[in-house]
Amino acid sequence: MLMRARRVAPSILSADFARLGSQVDEVLAVGARVIHVDVMDGHFVPPITFGAVVVGAIADRVHAAGGMLDVHLMIERPERQVEEIARAGADNITIHVEATPHLNYTVAAIREAGCTAGAAICPGTPADSLNELVAQEALDLALCMSVNPGWGGQKFIPATLDKLSRLRERLPLSVALEVDGGIHEETAGPVAQAGANLLVTGSAVFGSDDPAASYTAIAAAAGAD
Ligand code: DX5
Numbered sequence: 001m002l003m004r005a006r007r008v009a010p011s012i013l014s015a016d017f018a019r020l021g022s023q024v025d026e027v028l029a030v031g032a033r034v035i036h037v038d039v040m041d042g043h044f045v046p047p048i049t050f051g052a053v054v055v056g057a058i059a060d061r062v063h064a065a066g067g068m069l070d071v072h073l074m075i076e077r078p079e080r081q082v083e084e085i086a087r088a089g090a091d092n093i094t095i096h097v098e099a100t101p102h103l104n105y106t107v108a109a110i111r112e113a114g115c116t117a118g119a120a121i122c123p124g125t126p127a128d129s130l131n132e133l134v135a136q137e138a139l140d141l142a143l144c145m146s147v148n149p150g151w152g153g154q155k156f157i158p159a160t161l162d163k164l165s166r167l168r169e170r171l172p173l174s175v176a177l178e179v180d181g182g183i184h185e186e187t188a189g190p191v192a193q194a195g196a197n198l199l200v201t202g203s204a205v206f207g208s209d210d211p212a213a214s215y216t217a218i219a220a221a222a223g224a225d
């Protein structure tokens with residue numbers, strides 16, 4: 001199962017949107033199978049990116065390659081968007097624990113919509129914030145932000161390594177641990193060592209002159225499939 005494999009997940013946030021399809025094809029061609037999609041609403045985080053329309057625009061090519069769409073919702077009240085994002089072709093939907101008081105309800109709604117369910121925590125949010133959802137067996141993925149959400153190209157926060165180790169110790173084996181922000185050739189190895197199995201990388205792949213080569217180098221540094 002892709003979610004529990006060690007995988008680098010390119011984030012389309014840093015892609016060239018005038019040729020989004022071919023940018024996604026470039027990384028699929030060199031083995032990327034988890035494509036990360038950053039939805040931002042201008043409220044939970046200042047920028048506005050895109051929503052279900054863009055998920056739907058790339059879903060077929062990702063699925064045809066045997067890949068999955070990993071949708072990261074940086075939006076307030078994500079429960080209102082789950083159905084539409086799932087219908088557009090998402091395979092995993094991750095919400096932020098800081099973004100709704102209705103966590104159990106929302107992750108249950110994600111599974112009911114046919115997707116796997118993830119919960120994300122910002123750098124200032126304790127790892128323990130996921131305890132209840134874990135005890136309720138409500139999660140398929142935990143996302144540990146290694147930068148403050150909202151923008152690509154930020155610097156990796158080093159204390160994330162310890163947080164990842166603590167999270168991995170507490171999570172059942174069935175739950176994936178994803179890290180997001182500031183992942184490149186130098187940080188990929190350490191986060192994988194700390195226990196992360198899904199490594200999101202935006203600017204280091206799509207901000208480079210050769211996304212395919214950058215993907216391959218980061219995957220090698222992570223010891224990823
Ligand atoms: C940031 C997003 C990330 C972003 C990572 O809020 O959640 O997925 O694309 O970008 P880099 O890899 O450039 O830090």
Ligand code: ZN
Binds near residue numbers: 072180
């Ligand atoms: Zn993300």
